[in-house]
Amino acid sequence: MFDDLRDLYQEVILDHGKSPRNFRPLDNPTCLAHGNNPLCGDKLVVYLTLDADGADGRIEDVSFQGEGCAISVASASMMTEILKGKTRDEAKKLFEAFHDMCTKDDFDIAELAGYDEDAVERLVMLSGVKDFPIRVKCATLAWHTMQAAVSGDKDISTE
């Protein structure tokens, strides 16, 4: 009955949804933000520690906590794995690319040529939500929250 949902709920996503990675608070984060999806009650906090010495704000550690559906938890979990070691600008670029992937029909994957291939592959996997418009907010909540944290905002709501 649910065969056509396998694109949305791939094994990797189900795995991250059930056993999220980096699911913990950080002791002394450089920044954090609260994300809230009032439609479904998803709430999460994203913590980041940025390299204080480097000018590019390299992400030394990133974690999250909260509750949400399989899609939002998996997306947050995979995001923490993707972002560790990236610079602030790279994180922003990946967020924008992911957002476009989830919402735009004409997104061209070639735009991400030369990027961390593993990261791109994971984002493509999550972008299956494009066919489920109501779920796009779930997949992008952690990313919006991360972006808010590094931009100095404390709260972000996806509605």
Added chain:
Amino acid sequence: MSRNATAPVTAPGDNSTAAFDVDVIRADFPILKQTVYGKPLVYLDSGASAQKPRQVIDAMTDVFENYYSNVHRGVHWTSQRSTEAYEGAREKIQAFLGAPSEKEIIFTRGATEAINLVAATWGRKNLGPGDEVIISHMEHHSNIVPWQMLRDEKGIELKIVPIDDDGNFMFEEYEKLLSDKTKLVAVTHISNALGTVVPVKDVIRLAHEKGALVLLDGCQAVPHMAVDVQDLGVDFYAFSGHKLYGPTGIGVLWGREDLLNSMPPYQGGGDMISSVTFEKTTFMKAPHRFEAGTPAIAEAIGLGAAVDYVSTIGLENISAHEQGILQYATERLSAIDGLRIVGQAKEKASIISFVVDGIHPHDLGTLVDRAGVAVRVGHHCAQPVMDRYGIAATARASFGLYNTRGEVDALVDALQEAKEFFG
């Protein structure tokens, strides 16, 4: 999977009367013939908004095709005909609620506006610092936020009647909250999130002993049970049209006539005045005092048709049918491993909120949707209820007069498959 959308409703344990034929009723609802993802639509979200019978659709089409015009102002034939139908709908609703006068029926955009109207007019005029308004822990946001806004403006106190683990209204706690400071008790008649039927007659009796007025949010009550405002002895009663098989954009505030005429207008504009000069305006009496501007004409007429529809079938028959479905669905859902029903009050309407171990309600909603089953997932605009039970969201199946046992089976099958999917 097994599916029998036309299962007989007179199965053992079913309380429905012989006069109630769910197949005949289903034939009135064109949308129920719809298929989604190649499967019959199983619509279990009537608590959010109910589907519309042919009789309502036809009544509204008839307005636009045959006699539409603005009301209360034209001398021409269409305006007179529209005014008659619009005011006729008011009389139908008067009879439906057992109200003494059609002047007590105020058309609003919905229950939200009805409650806001009371808060903004009666509340602003009559409430001040130290006065208390009592609501319950299981209110819809629409019966929380208007009173919070009034609290912040007027310095009144908001008191909350708690609910127990099963979702029962804690009557002893309510009694303790009542005092001479209580000016209004504003509670739901039936909880949209839990299905709990609140013992409103006793709530009203005790409130009146303290000299407080009572407003009931009847959104979830009017589709499921006969409501008589005089029998209840209530002061204000609010409901939405679209949950009663009528259109959106129309709802009703009923209030006692003396009370309504003591209240200042809600909005100013046309259709609510007796005379206007730049120095002074005098206002019409209720209901027109509260209906500024061109109203939702076809929608009001559509709601009148919806009231005719459920009244012809009989709320007692509808209630008996739905209670049979509720009992059957409660049994079948309870038997699913890892499923927990949230809200098991002693008296319930046909609404079942539930959570399933290891599957977030939002994922559950997406999965069962693929089986053609429409359920609501989320906090149901009742976040305090979710907080009370330490959950972020539930899935909710709400049953209307057209639902069948076969549809309950479809939900149960879809849930079982969803559990397997998530392993």
